[in-house]
Amino acid sequence: MTDTQHQHHAASFGAVAADYDKARPSYPPALFEAIERLAGRPLRGADVLDVGAGTGIATRLLAERGARVIAVEPSAGMAAQLHAVSPQIPVVKGVGDELPCHDASADLITYAQAFHWTDPAKSLPEALRVLRPGGALVLFWNLKDRSVEWLAEQERRHAAALPSYHYYGVMNAVTEPLSRHPFRVVNERLRWERTITVDDVITDLRSKSYFAVAEPELRERVLADDREWLTGLFPDGRVVEPYTVDVTVAVKQ
Template identity: 40%
Template sequence: MTIDDLGRRVAADVVGDGGLAGLRRLSGVIAELEERRTGVVEELRRGRVATWEEIGQACGMTRQGATRRWAGRLRARSFGVAAESYQHGRPGYPQALIGSAVPREARRVLDLGAGTGKLTRLLVEAGLEVVAVEPDGAMRAQLAAAVPKAAVREGWAERIPLPDGSVDAVVVAQAWHWFDPAVAVPEIARVLAPGGTLALVWNVRDESEPWAAELGALMHRSARQEIDTRPVLPAPFGEAERLEIRWEHATTRAGIVDLVASRSYVIALPEAERARLLADVEELLATHPDLAGRDGIAMPYLTRCTRVRRG
């Protein structure tokens, strides 16, 4: 039996008598198979077992097609190996954000791509019922320990493990750029109650501070991740409301090193290059005139929020 014959046989068995029930079964199997395929690609790339060209050929696509499809997603899935650094080094969010990101009348909130719970904690402390969905197991472990009052679930923006219309608001902190909007937008709209809101949040280092600008230059000397922190959301979402909050995160030199170590593009560096970068960051923190001799450091941030309502 050829691979094509096997595929046709499996598809026929899943579809059965067809109809909407058959379509749902087929869609579920396709989603699971795609997740498995992504896992195999991840193993091949992390072990340097296959090139993108070889992976593309195996999947019936070009090298460029395979890279576009999976390279970004594999970077998003890399955080688990640095979950502890992420928890220690990444900043939280200013308290003032909650009133703008979540409407006053909201009661049940989904924190989507919740990471280690940096925003989840604020949502719970605001008295909200919070479901935190995160795909990475190591990140979920940190999240569950840090915010035990949240309901922590495994899931993806493209496949949210919640019923239709089950939450009043969805918040996405530091994660929207990892999602596939074509799939994530209708899936988020599905779980939102009528009139519910979606808030997209990013912390951006304020590099108007000279030492922070030097830190940014070091972090991006090998790779730069360009993120649109003012995205335009398609239907069924309405006009966007924008908010920007300037604040400072109290941290330490060790915390800043962990911050750098938790960046996806730093995680992906060859070990020797990654070690050199972290050593250079430590030297900057120890010798810069504005930081020398200090352990406590105020890292300047801008928190940007885009909120839209489901029409």
């Protein structure tokens, strides 16, 4: 993907914020237990920046565990959806490459489904600037388990039908850039699943950037084909989606 295409995809989420908030997957409790264990500190009472917070799916879960969370989000549409659902969570406009924060002001910086939108040459030094000594940068992604055949077939279908299709893959190649900075890095992978309706699957797909940037006629045709295909696979309308969650915790040294 070129830089221009990358920016186009990154800017596409505001228009699909409601679909994103409605149908994107949440995160299992085990993820936050792993974050606390790997970071060596509880979330309760921690000052957390949730960068690329989107509609606040992870932000709310961090707050529920007692963290003092500030959401950092560049998209006005996504930030508006976050504020509408969770008005108690402060939201500031910004990006990870240039955090709108004071030096040494955060115990944790989290990126949920978001670090791949940054330039690590900028976002990692920014994280080091903003983190307090012993603080941690926490990166995590929900990834559909493509070892399951129907999910692998769905990926093949989308890759063939959509010129804009992309899949970032496991760990998003973050470990190597982190190794060039003063972090102690640990990784973990968790597994979980959710059961949703076929309608929810289609809504979730609408919130993907590669659907959001597609030509409307093509997008609707692919979604209609997916609905028919999924209904054949899941005639009761209930879809079990297995996920892995890749989490990287980088503790500032």
